[in-house]
Amino acid sequence: MKTKMLISAEGLSELQRAGPCLIVDCRFNLGKPEAGFEAYLEAHIPGAVYANLDKELSSPVTESSGRHPLPDATEFSEFLARIGWGPGRVMAAYDDIGGAFAARLWWLMKYFGHNDVALLDGGFPAWQFAEYATAKGEDDMNVPAAPSMPLVACDDMVLTAAEVAEGLASDAIVLLDARAAERYRGDVEPLDAVAGHVPGARNLPFAVNLDQDNKFKPVDDIRSQWQTFQGSTSAEHLVHMCGSGVTACFNQFAAELAGIEGSRIYAGSWSEWIRDPARGIETG
Numbered sequence: 001m002k003t004k005m006l007i008s009a010e011g012l013s014e015l016q017r018a019g020p021c022l023i024v025d026c027r028f029n030l031g032k033p034e035a036g037f038e039a040y041l042e043a044h045i046p047g048a049v050y051a052n053l054d055k056e057l058s059s060p061v062t063e064s065s066g067r068h069p070l071p072d073a074t075e076f077s078e079f080l081a082r083i084g085w086g087p088g089r090v091m092a093a094y095d096d097i098g099g100a101f102a103a104r105l106w107w108l109m110k111y112f113g114h115n116d117v118a119l120l121d122g123g124f125p126a127w128q129f130a131e132y133a134t135a136k137g138e139d140d141m142n143v144p145a146a147p148s149m150p151l152v153a154c155d156d157m158v159l160t161a162a163e164v165a166e167g168l169a170s171d172a173i174v175l176l177d178a179r180a181a182e183r184y185r186g187d188v189e190p191l192d193a194v195a196g197h198v199p200g201a202r203n204l205p206f207a208v209n210l211d212q213d214n215k216f217k218p219v220d221d222i223r224s225q226w227q228t229f230q231g232s233t234s235a236e237h238l239v240h241m242c243g244s245g246v247t248a249c250f251n252q253f254a255a256e257l258a259g260i261e262g263s264r265i266y267a268g269s270w271s272e273w274i275r276d277p278a279r280g281i282e283t284g
Helices: 009-018 035-042 073-082 102-111 123-129 161-169 181-185 219-230 247-257 269-273
Strands: 022-025 091-094 117-120 174-177 238-241 264-266
Touching: 009 117, 009 123, 091 102, 091 123, 102 117, 102 247, 117 123, 161 174, 161 238, 161 269, 174 219, 219 247, 238 247, 247 264
Parallel strands: 022 091, 091 117, 174 238, 238 264
Antiparallel strands: none
């Protein structure tokens, strides 16, 4: 039976007791790349291993890429082997901002053909609020390695910059930008060299899927919200983007949670788009 996409702290505790569940801590801070692992060392869910967004969930940045290029299949396979994952082993991921980083791992597993991954609703704060035990230090990182499994990417799940430009020009896609409204408008830009958004993109900030406790809103509320943006557009013509292709994964997670399946991602996102000065930019 397939694991639910979203799991509560109580559900994760039960899942952990029931069998060999692999829990992955994905906490990260874009401004302080080592802060996530430092937080892991201070306190984490017992048995959890740590995944670094820059090092394990992305490949190195190039002159033409965005800030978080998709990882190479071989390197991602080796990472999964190091943390002891193998086909059939249930995985649960969490962070401390409602799943915005953890959803990258959920999406990558899906991209490489494995769907049995859940996100912890409310992340580590929800686990702490429920007063479950925590661990500290890096002993939980010392896990027996698993055999490295060959992975094959599903390239149909992603669009290139050229495909995005072509799709927008022909009205074949609806491009949804997951960044906060002030970044989409170009009022501020704390991470990238140029402010603004892709001409024709619409803004659907990832945080609108969450309540004040950084837990997901009721599914019916999320579905209603998404249908406002989707309209009559089929799911496969919805394309998610953000600053570097990370919170775009979160918006796809939210869409699928609401039953809107088959949307795709512009993986390079804004930080790749602005690498080419010939590509248009809008503000406001």
